[in-house]
Amino acid sequence: MENGKYGVFGGQYVPETLMTAVHEVEAAYEKYKADPQFQAELDDLMKNYAGRPSLLYYAEKMTKDLGGAKIYLKREDLNHTGSHKINNVLGQALLAKKMGKTRLIAETGAGQHGVATATAAALMGMECEVFMGKEDTDRQALNVYRMELLGAKVHPVTSGTQTLKDAVNETMREWSRRVDDTLYVLGSVMGPHPFPMMVRDFQKIIGKEIKEQLKQREGRLPDAVLACVGGGSNAMGAFYEFIPDKSVALIGCEAAGLGVDTEKHAATIAKGTEGIFHGMKSLFCQNKDGQIAPVYSLSAGLDYPGIGPEHANLAKTGRASYVPVTDEEAVSAFEYLSRVEGIIPALESAHAVAHARKIAPTMQKDQIVVVNLSGRGDKDVAAIARYRGVELYE
Amino acid sequence: MNNQKHERIARAFAHGKAFIPFITGGDPSLEVTKELLIAMEAAGADLVEIGLPFSDPIAEGEVIQEATYRALTAGCTTDKLFDMVKEARKTVQIPLVFLTYLNSVFSYGKEAFMKRCVECGVDGLIVPDLPYEEKGEIRDVCREYGIAIISLIAPTSKERIMAIAQEAEGFIYVVSSLGVTGVRQEITTNVAEMTKMVRQATDVPCAIGFGISRPEQAAQMARASDGAIVGSAIVRMVGEHGAACIPLVTEYVKKMKAAVMTAVE
Numbered sequence: 001m002e003n004g005k006y007g008v009f010g011g012q013y014v015p016e017t018l019m020t021a022v023h024e025v026e027a028a029y030e031k032y033k034a035d036p037q038f039q040a041e042l043d044d045l046m047k048n049y050a051g052r053p054s055l056l057y058y059a060e061k062m063t064k065d066l067g068g069a070k071i072y073l074k075r076e077d078l079n080h081t082g083s084h085k086i087n088n089v090l091g092q093a094l095l096a097k098k099m100g101k102t103r104l105i106a107e108t109g110a111g112q113h114g115v116a117t118a119t120a121a122a123l124m125g126m127e128c129e130v131f132m133g134k135e136d137t138d139r140q141a142l143n144v145y146r147m148e149l150l151g152a153k154v155h156p157v158t159s160g161t162q163t164l165k166d167a168v169n170e171t172m173r174e175w176s177r178r179v180d181d182t183l184y185v186l187g188s189v190m191g192p193h194p195f196p197m198m199v200r201d202f203q204k205i206i207g208k209e210i211k212e213q214l215k216q217r218e219g220r221l222p223d224a225v226l227a228c229v230g231g232g233s234n235a236m237g238a239f240y241e242f243i244p245d246k247s248v249a250l251i252g253c254e255a256a257g258l259g260v261d262t263e264k265h266a267a268t269i270a271k272g273t274e275g276i277f278h279g280m281k282s283l284f285c286q287n288k289d290g291q292i293a294p295v296y297s298l299s300a301g302l303d304y305p306g307i308g309p310e311h312a313n314l315a316k317t318g319r320a321s322y323v324p325v326t327d328e329e330a331v332s333a334f335e336y337l338s339r340v341e342g343i344i345p346a347l348e349s350a351h352a353v354a355h356a357r358k359i360a361p362t363m364q365k366d367q368i369v370v371v372n373l374s375g376r377g378d379k380d381v382a383a384i385a386r387y388r389g390v391e392l393y394e
Numbered sequence: 395m396n397n398q399k400h401e402r403i404a405r406a407f408a409h410g411k412a413f414i415p416f417i418t419g420g421d422p423s424l425e426v427t428k429e430l431l432i433a434m435e436a437a438g439a440d441l442v443e444i445g446l447p448f449s450d451p452i453a454e455g456e457v458i459q460e461a462t463y464r465a466l467t468a469g470c471t472t473d474k475l476f477d478m479v480k481e482a483r484k485t486v487q488i489p490l491v492f493l494t495y496l497n498s499v500f501s502y503g504k505e506a507f508m509k510r511c512v513e514c515g516v517d518g519l520i521v522p523d524l525p526y527e528e529k530g531e532i533r534d535v536c537r538e539y540g541i542a543i544i545s546l547i548a549p550t551s552k553e554r555i556m557a558i559a560q561e562a563e564g565f566i567y568v569v570s571s572l573g574v575t576g577v578r579q580e581i582t583t584n585v586a587e588m589t590k591m592v593r594q595a596t597d598v599p600c601a602i603g604f605g606i607s608r609p610e611q612a613a614q615m616a617r618a619s620d621g622a623i624v625g626s627a628i629v630r631m632v633g634e635h636g637a638a639c640i641p642l643v644t645e646y647v648k649k650m651k652a653a654v655m656t657a658v659e
Contacts, residue, residue, distance in 0.1 A: 013496055013523045015453045016558075017548040017572060159459055160450060172452045177573035179550060276496045276523070276531075277450065289472050290501030291449040 004193025007316060009309035012192040014279045018172070021179040022279075026194040028099045033201065038098065045090045049123065050080045052087075052205065056213035056370070061340050062356075069223065069363035071356055072370045073343070074210050076234065083346065083375030084206060084234040085116035089185060091202035093120035096183035103127040103182040107171040109136055109164035109230065110301035110348065111143025112375055113187030118152035120185075128152040131170045133163035136300045139383055161294045164230070164304045168278055188231025189308035192279030196308050203237025210370055211241050218368060224249040224359070227372040228351040229322065230266070230302035232311045234374035239320060249321070251359075252311060253351040255297035256324030266295035268307040269315050269322035275306075282309045298327040298387060301348040301375075329354040331387055334377060346375030347384065400542045402489040402517050403441065403564040407599040411654040412440035412621030413612070414601055415628050415647055416493065418461035419444045420470025422636045424478040429640055430632075431482045431490070437644045438651035439488060440621065441565075443520060446475055446494040453522035455576030457626040461633055472502050476510045483515035491518040491544060491564070496531065504532055508539035518542035518564045526558045547592065547600075548572070549583045559595035566592055566600035568619060576626050578605030586618040609653035616657035624650060 004010045014022055032038040046052040055075040063071045076084040096104060104121045105128070108114030114130040121128030130147055134156040137144050144154050160166040168191075175184040186195040189203070207225070214222055225242055227235035229252035242248040257265035265271065265285075272283035275290060285293040285305040297303045314320035330347060333354035338344045345353055349372070356371045363369065377384075385392035406412050415434055419427050431442055445451075447465040451458060479490060492511070499507045499521070511519070518541060524531060529543060536543050542564030547555055549572055559566060568588055570581045585602055592600050602615040603623030612622040628646065632639045 011528055012525065013528055014525060015522045015548070016525055016546040016554075017453075017550055017569060019525045019527070019548075019554065020550040020552065159456075160463075165450065169450050169452050173455075173574045176453070179572065273501075276500050278452075279523075284497075286497070286501065288501065290495075290497040291466065292497075 004197065006310045006313035009280065009282050009312040010193055010196060011281050012279060013276050013281065014192045015176060017176040018179070021175065022192050024099070025183065028095060029194050029198050032095055032098055038094065042091055042094055045094065046087070046205065050086045050090060051078065053209045054078050056210060056217070058217070059341050062337070065340055066357060066360040068361040068365065069367040069369045071360055072214065072368065073373045074206060074238065074370055076206060076372060076374045077345065077349070077376035081116045081119050082378065083112040083116065084203060084237060085113045085187060086119070087205060087237065088187065088199050088202040088233060089113070089116040089120045092183065092185045093124050093126065096126070097124055099183065101181055101183045104185050105129045105131070105171055105174055105182055106185045106187060107164065107167035108132050108187065109167065109303055110299065111136070111140040111147070111379060112301060114147050114152070114154070115143055115150070117185050118147040118150035121152060122150045129155060129174070131155045131157050131167045131174065133161070133167050134158045135162040136164070140300055140379060143379055164300070165292060188233040189236040189310060190231040190278060190280060190306060196280065196310055199233050200236045200240055200310060203233050204240040206234065206237035206372060207239060207241030210238065214368070214370065221245055221248055222370045223247070223363065223367040224251055224369045225372065226251045226253060226352040226356055226369060228253045228302060228348045228374060229307060229311060230255070230304045230348065231306070232308040234372055236308060236310060238372040239314070243319060250314070250319065251355065252320055252322040253325045253355045254322055255299055255302035255351060256326045257296045257298070259326055260324045264296040265324065266297040266303050266305065267324040268305065270324050277306060280309045282306055282312045298383070299330065299347040299351070301346070302351065323355055325351040325354045331384055333357060334380065334384055343373070344377035344381070345373050346377050347380040349374045400517065400564045403542055406441040406489050407565065407620050411616040411657050412601060413438060413647065413651040413654045414441045414443060414621055414623040415439050416443040416445060416623060416625030417632065418458060418465050418629055419446055419475045419478070420465035420468055421461040421629070421632055422464055423468055424470060424474055426637050426640070428478050428482045430643060431486050433640050433644045434647050435486050435488050437647035439647050441489045441491065443491050443493050443623065444479070446472060446492050446498050448495040448498055451495060453574055455574040455626060457630050457633065458575050461629045464633070472498060476514045479516055480514040489517045490515060491520055492516050493520040493522070496521050496524050499532060504535045508535050508541050511541050512539050516541070518544050520544040520546070520567055522546065526554065526561070529561070547588060549588070555588065555591045556595050559592045559598070562596055562598045564598070565620070566598055567623065568592070568600050568602045570602050570604045570606070570615065575604055577607040581605050581611065585615065589619045609649055612650050613653045613657045616654035622654050
């Protein structure tokens with residue numbers, strides 16, 4: 001039985017005002033995760049609404065081009081709403097409904113989690129409010145409109161660095177104002193217990209499917225599973241099933257922004273230190289006084305100064321490794337996958353593709369790398385164009 | 395209880411209802427914070443809460459968020475704040491507690507932080523993101539150095555109140571309203587009910603905070619408890635008037651102290 005700790009990490013460090021709410025979610029989740037009726041409803045939503053299972057696609061051209069390990073792409077980008085975020089959101093929205101909640105609130109960085117939450121709220125007839133850093137509402141304007149189209153109210157957050165961490169702050173504040181009818185649908189494997197565990201449970205279907213699909217195709221386990229890491233939900237979902245399989249290398253790809261030797265990055269494992277923030281003990285980018293650092297990544301979804309506590313523990317115990325990937329490498333991988341495979345990945349996911357380009361050529365041809373393609377890149381096209389100097393606005 | 399260990403805090407509640415102002419350390423400068431401590435003591439403050447500025451204060455409303463930002467921008471650090479308190483302690487006699495987020499303590503080093511508290515005359519800590527269940531994070535080290543952990547009780551605490559109150563030390567911070575800090579027109583929570591439950595479990599005094607700005611509100615809250623805590627209303631004055639805020643804050647504290655003194659249960 002887990003108590004919300006992953007080694008020394010995890011916990012429930014939230015204001016007293018929220019403790020009852022957090023315990024209520026914990027109790028409800030413990031009850032419903034063992035409830036066959038709940039699981040059947042969730043399975044039905046996953047299959048008939050989200051479009052699961054997602055494909056495991058053999059990237060033959062990429063494999064040939066790189067000349068090393070076979071590369072498979074787990075196509076979470078093909079899910080309804082265009083990313084893995086829907087897996088978690090359907091789980092939490094269904095739980096909220098069972099708990100009698102009528103209102104969902106959420107933070108969002110790139111907008112993928114906000115869109116997924118707005119979608120689930122529309123489907124289940126719930127109110128939805130999304131908090132998004134002002135800077136992110138500018139760089140992901142299309143997703144703001146998309147959420148509004150789905151009936152959600154979007155609040156641009158103007159405090160602090162105006163990005164994902166500030167959106168989390170503001171959503172926590174809002175939850176403490178109104179807990180009775182509201183569930184905070186946290187978007188990643190972070191925050192106070194039970195969120196890191198619950199979100200991982202709702203996302204672990206990714207790794208489970210990878211294992212089954214690859215067994216059918218290749219009759220064996222992969223040699224490496226790669227995923228990008230911001231808070232870490234798609235990575236945790238892809239890794240979890242393989243944790244006991246020690247032969248499988250688990251590699252998280254962090255946003256190194258302009259480089260880990262500059263101040264402009266969001267590489268928490270590479271550069272962060274232990275701390276307590278956003279309800280959890282984990283690793284954070286911070287200064288010596290514990291002030292949370294203003295992190296940077298071109299990708300709004302990875303622009304977060306912390307990481308989920310289970311990742312911090314996987315890093316500490318050495319079961320998973322984490323590598324930094326720069327903006328430039330990610331953008332180049334974004335363009336590469338578009339050209340070579342005809343798949344435009346989310347800029348976040350492109351960080352994992354970038355690392356696959358580095359390691360696949362160094363591996364044997366009978367080895368297998370699975371890249372979790374956590375989301376699709378339509379939302380990033382204009383930002384990439386601007387990065388390349390094309391004056392394109394949505 | 396541990397009252398005997400926290401004598402200075404106990405004294406704040408020994409002469410009738412207490413008035414407890416909050417200011418953000420280092421806003422607009424550490425020098426002004428020091429002058430405010432001295433002026434507020436003279437004006438009748440019984441205990442002062444000093445906010446140790448943290449980049450992401452999730453329990454605070456806009457007024458204190460902005461003050462935090464001003465303090466950090468002006469260069470306030472944990473060490474500088476400790477140094478200022480040490481200076482102020484040359485004259486200030488009333489109890490002083492830090493309102494600090496856990497990460498500030500954790501990153502400074504828990505033991506080093508408590509040592510500095512003792513050295514500089516900080517009597518207790520209010521840690522908004524340290525709920526009862528996680529108190530073990532700093533309980534032992536606080537006991538070792540005699541630093542009180544001030545517990546918070548919220549309108550949502552309900553059956554948790556007993557457990558929290560039984561372990562409480564120094565005083566109990568009763569949060570009057572849901573949400574974050576900030577001035578409120580009306581406080582609708584049944585705070586008397588909350589303090590009644592607290593008193594069944596402990597004789598540690600309790601003071602009510604969140605949303606209080608006017609003398610009549612303070613008196614009303616003091617009637618239901620042992621004192622009233624006011625933050626945002628004062629921090630707003632500091633924000634608006636900068637270094638010139640001292641006479642205004644002094645007058646305000648006098649007025650509020652007089653109001654709580656009129657409160658009879």
